[in-house]
Amino acid sequence: MKPGRFDPVVLTFAFAFLYLPILILVIYSFNASRLVTVWAGFSLRWYGEIWHDQALLDAAWVTIRVALVSATLGTLFGTMAALALVRFGRFRGRILFSGMIYAPLVMPDVITGLSLLLLFxxxxxxxxxxxxxxxxxxxxxxxxAIVVQSKLVTFDRSLEEAALDLGCPPVKTFFRITLPLILPAVISGWMLAFTLSLDDLVIASFTTGPGATTLPIKIYSQVRLGVTPEINAVCTILIAIVTIGVIIASLNIKRREVQRLRDEHLAAAQ
Structure with missing residues (x-):
């Protein structure tokens, strides 16, 4: 189907609606004026002010620790759940198990945060x-689980079967054959989990306590009193971290895909 005459226009407006506010935020993070809506020249002043705001630095450190640990644990358990859904067939309780795995996708954050608060x-x-x-x-x-499951569905199990027939133990087969092949999906899942944890405000606000203020909570509490140039600078740093992470993950996945195609080509040539 050929693209319509107005498709590029609609696409342009859609991307402008999504990314123009972010671009404006980044530009005004380099504003020399304390008034966030008045441009007074280029300056890195507010990035330097961040390092003198101890409360903001403490919140950032809490956020990074939480994101790293929760993303790692989420990747571990999510990969195990994906393996169970794909490899164990139609076991008893599969529908309930898959429903519990997918429920947070459609559950409002307020409900999830409140239920966890009541549990704690x-x-x-x-x-x-x-x-x-x-x-x-x-x-x-x-x-x-969803990202890894999509990779496991198309996984060629004959490679595992060949390793098992040659005497490789199941655990060693997983770490030497299965895991390297699904690693791009695992890395993508980890990056997604890290970004979601870094960005979360609602659930963290329900489950936080004294001395455990995350950066989104800190930013939200300050924005309620008015947007400051320091907030623009912090948000720009977060955008840069997420962007760099996505670029690194994309390049890594592309590199592995090119390596896989090269290996298949060499194997076919032999």
Whole structure:
């Protein structure tokens, strides 16, 4: 089907609607004026001010720790869930298990955060960094499971069977054959989980406690009193981190795909 006359126009407006506000935020993070709506020249002043705001630095450090740990745990459990859904067939309780895995995708963040809050209160668990990590792990693993499951569905199991026939133990087969082939999907799932944890505000606000303020919560509390140039600078740094991470993951996946095609070509030539 040929593209319509107005398709490029609609696409341009769509991308402008999505990314123009972000571009404006990035530009005004280099504004010399304290007034965020008045341009007074180029300056890196507000990026330097960030390093003197200890509360903001503490919130950033909490956010990074939570994102790293929860993304790693979410990737581990999400990969295990994907393996169970793809490899174990139609086991008893499969529908309930898959429903529990996919539920956070459609569940409102307010409901998820409130239910986790009630759970921690009922268990008499002190809220802090640990509860935020558990909360983020619970809702990020479903995204990892979907990404890894899509890779496992198209996985050529004859490679595993060949390794098993040659005497390779199942555990060693997984780490030497299966994991390297699905690693691009695992890395993509980890990056997605890391980004979701880095960005989360609602669930973290329900499960946080004293001394465990994340950066989104800190930014939201300051924005309620008015947007400052420091907030623009912090948001620009977050955008840069996420962008660099996505670029690295994309290049890594592309490199592995090129290597896989090269290996298949060499194997066919032999």
């Amino acid at each position: 209160v009922a268990m008499n668990v002190d809220r802090g960094i640990v509860t935020i990590i558990l909360a983020h792990t619970s809702f990020t693993l479903c995204y990892v």
